[in-house]
Every structure is written in structure tokens, then in C-alpha cells.
Amino acid sequence: MQNVLITGAEGFAGTALTKLLTASGCSVTGGVRNRARKLAFEKQFGKALVCDVSDAINVARVVASVKPGAIVHLAGASSAAIADEDPLTAYQSVVSGWANILDAVRRSVPRCRVLMISGAEVYGAACDGSPVGEDARPQPCTTLGSMKETAESIARTFHKNYHLDVMIGRPFSYTGPNQSASFFFGSVATKLAHWDQSINGDELRLPDLNCRRDVLHVDDVVSAYETLLKNGQPNQAYNVCSGQSTAVRDIVQWMVSATGRSIRIAEQSTDGGSNPGTNICGNNQKLCSLGWSARHTVQQAAEQLLASCRTAAPANIHA
Secondary structure (H helix, E strand, O other): OOEEEEEOOOOHHHHHHHHHHHHOOOEEEEEEOOHHHHHHHHHHOOOEEEOOOOOHHHHHHHHHHHOOOEEEEOOOOOOHHHHHHOHHHHHHHHHHHHHHHHHHHHHHOOOOEEEEEOOHHHOEOOOOOOOEOOOOOOEOOOHHHHHHHHHHHHHHHHHHHHOOEEEEEEEOEEEOOOEOOOOHHHHHHHHHHOOOHHHHOOEEEEOOOOOEEOEEEHHHHHHHHHHHHHHOOOOOEEEEOOOOOEEHHHHHHHHHHHHOOOOEEEEOOOOOOOOOOOEEOEOOHHHHOOOOOOOOOHHHHHHHHHHHHHHOOHHHOEO
């Protein structure tokens, strides 16, 4: 039974990954943000430790205590908007967080297998509508994307100089049951789950409906992470994506249809700002070569997200 440490274990992907690895026979320790989340995680899943990835001493103690055979690093800023609003905190959680994890591994468990989760934000302007591969030159156009590119360079340095068994996952968009309303699709599902036509009317206005995004079900994303832990190669980056794009309008329409209500979807004008591209799609051939494939459709992810928003208490929707 492999001993796995998951940072950000209380989050959306973290809880799904914890369930998957536990079912596969792994002993999982959740690294969580604070004591309240530690108690909640332990009640649901088992062992957890407070792991503030921006605190090098805290991280070093956690890694030395757990002595994991593998680490999946999910913690850190995941919202481009929040990174723009508070770049220093985002830098500490992303760039410093990666450095702190890898240095703790170097000191305590240098043979540990490490999967660092970055994101498609590193590609930025390189996303031109055609499936972008891992060898594309990063052209981040957001603060968060630039920070993740820097974090990836730190991982490559630790592999080169200290021979750490570290690889990088670059997930594109994903959704599914229990996604937080702090994310676009989670926000839409939350609105629709509690829609009152006497108050909200019969029209839902949203931005970027004509954009196309490469979207996976969260269960397929964590399945990819498990595949990378087993079969991924050191010092390699892997896109975690479907290989095809879906119109945002279609995904929203699936959720609207699942409500059984007559709600029109309309485009909402925006004030502009950073635009990562109207059609974002990744090439997943490198990941698929390791034996991974998606088992869920985007429509299933959207419908299950709506269903979870209708039934779950707010405390059970994972950030």
C-alpha cells in the first residue's frame, strides 16, 4: 500500500483524488489549509495534517512526518481573478509553495515520486484553436499563468540539480459534482439549482458563451493523476484534457435542460480584460500513451454538477 500525501486535499480535485486513491488501496494523508478543514477531512476520509504550502517550515515538518512514497501537490491559487487581485499571496501559494514542497522532498524523502499540478494557463496565447501540445512555447497572458510557468521552472531545476522524481500535470478546464460556486460552471449550477422565476425571470445572462473550452469530468482528471503517479516519466509535463473543445453555451444549456425549466441563455457584455483565447483545446496524446482515457462526457459532468448543487448543503461544495 503506497503512502500518498495530497496537498490541497480538501479541495474539489483533492477530495475526488482522495476517494480514488483510497479505493485503490493507498494510504492517503490529506494536507489541508487549517485546523477546521483538518477536522472536517478526518471525519470524512481519515488522516490529515495542516499544511500551509507558503510556510516552508510547516511543509518540511509535514513531509518529514508522513514520509510519503508519493506526493500530489494540488494546493495553491487556482483562480486567475484572485491572483490578479492579490498577486503576492498568489505568488506565495504557487511559486513559493512549489519550492517549499520540492525542498522538503529533497531533504526528507529524495526518492519520493512527486506530481506537481500546474495548469493550461501556462500556454496562454499559444492556444490558437488547434490542440496545443506540451512542447508548445508557454505564452501566459495572466498573472496566474506566469506564476505557474515560473513554478514549473523550479520543478525542472530540482530534477536537474537534485535528481528528484518530479513530473508536471497541466489540467485544462474540468467540472463535476460538488464544484464550488467560486468557479464559473459551479457558479452557474448554483444559480440554476436555486432559480426562482418569480425573482430571476426567465433569462440567464452570462459572459463568454461562444467561447470553446476543453473540459473534463473531475473523475477523469483524478484518474489521469493516478495514471501519472504510476506511469509518468520524471521531468515531463502532461496535458490533462479531452483533446476536443466544447462551446460554453452548450455546457450551460445542458444544465438548464436538466432543471426542467424554460430559461433562455443570453450573452452578457463584458468590460474586456485578459482573454486567454476563444477556443482552448489541448492535445492529450502523451497522457493517453500511458494508458489513460476519459470515461465520462462533458454533459454528464454538467448534469451531475447541477444535481449536486440541488441536494448538497453549502458546506459540502468543495472550494
